[in-house]
């Protein structure tokens with residue numbers, strides 16, 4: 001099964017991808033992880049990607065696509081995979097279709113995890129991270145026992161720059177402009193299922209499985 005997971009930052013897409021890989025026994029292919037790995041392995045595409053990342057620039061589509069293609073050709077992807085964070089733009093989605101066609105394969109289903117924007121802001125802006133051990137908390141839904149301190153190591157909790165409201169709104173805008181069009185793209189191809197991303201991880205996971213059973 002080749003599944004694409006779409007969803008804005010904070011929708012819990014990565015968590016669902018992880019749960020799905022366990023359930024289906026296929027790897028989770030996440031762009032961030034693959035880029036980091038290609039850079040660490042020093043492959044030619046990895047070195048190219050690094051030259052952009054070192055400058056703080058976005059890695060261009062053709063490099064990302066090349067790295068994803070290398071990954072999808074690995075033997076552990078033969079039975080399928082969960083794509084998480086790729087494709088992110090329409091040109092990437094079109095490239096994915098071409099790459100898969102050359103492998104005599106196609107996407108089997110696309111799940112769009114959807115959460116109202118205000119809920120996402122609340123989820124992300126309330127996150128706090130421990131400086132000591134990296135544990136994650138949330139001021140409302142998962143507060144520490146003692147305000148500002150980690151339950152496990154007593155380290156100080158802080159808010160990552162990525163989780164500041166202004167940055168969150170910017171990331172959501174980027175998602176809306178660049179990635180949201182993929183929902184219509186895959187819908188037209190008859191591949192899309194919308195998943196209500198509100199509620200607990202378990203509730204969302206059940207909706208995901210129901211959607212896949214119906215595919």
Ligand SMILES: [Zn+2]
Pocket residue numbers: 130131132133134135150151152153154155
């Ligand atoms: Zn800690």
